Amino acid sequence: MHELSIAQSLVEELDAITIREGALRVNSFRLDIGAISGVEQHALEMALPFAAEGSNAEGATFDINIVVTRVKCKGCGNSWEPETFIGRCRSCDSNDIAIVAGREMVLVSVELET
Amino acid sequence: MCEGGARKEEAQTRLVTVKSKILGKNDEIAECNRNWLKERGVLAMNLISSPGSGKTMLLERTLEALDGKLKCAVIAGDQRTDNDAKRLEGKGAAVVQIETVSSCHLDASQVHDMLPEVVTEGTKLLFIENVGNLVCPSSFDLGESFKVALLSTTEGEDKPAKYPSLFSRASVVLLTKMDLVEHLDWDLDACLASLRSIRPDASVFQVSARTGQGMESWLDFLLEQSA
């Protein structure tokens, strides 16, 4: 259950933003979570309200946007969205493939009550 | 969320765009660890696997083989007990245990606090044995040079495809407990295919810490990497 540590880090960040912006509390926030980030959406949804208790983000609503995996061949620049398998490049057969999206764990935006 | 009809009272809201990494603080400390290790010429490996895949036994054999040849250090992470650290002591390497208690992974700050104690002058290799878990540790950068995933033959062939968050990040994979293959219906080609589908460029070693099979290439790799 590392979703709880992730939720705790997030709540710390939300607290810090509320203070920095001189706001009263967090109304809502948006997250980008990559499909292969290792974070399970449901577990994070469960952990967040729990981690937010007693913080400036208590009771805040949130949207989680799942970012699909995208890879790019370093050889020929070909880019595609693999289902589960990354594998080799379909156009030049290179195995030098970079993951360009899918690992995100990003706090995108916060709606603050001021 | 149910808004309950009536508009909220005149509360003023403001939207702030942040775009900050959720584990940004961990990543910063990891980067600090990475620089600290680099300055000292230490190669650091973050060993990740399911519980019981053979991380500690691999390290026992590895430390014994490198004793007197290459100065090693170990940070062992477990939720409870210092059993693993005890198994690794007396083999010429500095060993510390981190008990993570309720946490299923090591984080960069735990490693940061241990580094000065365990990585002493002349250390060439640092092995960080993460908490046994295939998912959680993969999200937390510790400042290692690279991740090493262990996959034991008793776990089945398709773990890489099932756990891409780890296997896509591990540039080195050890297939462990190779001595057991004769008792299993485990298929090497299927396992390698699963791995290649997730991480085509991974360096793969087939080892048995029990019989010593394949340990030579693993040790040669370590000597070469630390040079």
Ligand SMILES: Nc1nc2c(ncn2[C@@H]2O[C@H](COP(=O)(O)OP(=O)(O)OP(=O)(O)O)[C@@H](O)[C@H]2O)c(=O)[nH]1
């Ligand atoms: N047959 C066989 N057994 C092994 C081998 N390596 C480890 N084992 C056994 O597998 C069990 C677990 O090994 P450990 O080295 O403790 O595994 P670990 O990954 O450190 O376990 P945790 O730290 O609890 O996650 C022990 O009973 C070992 O004796 C091997 O190469 N062959």
Ligand SMILES: [Mg+2]
């Ligand atoms: Mg162990």
Ligand SMILES: [Zn+2]
């Ligand atoms: Zn290509």
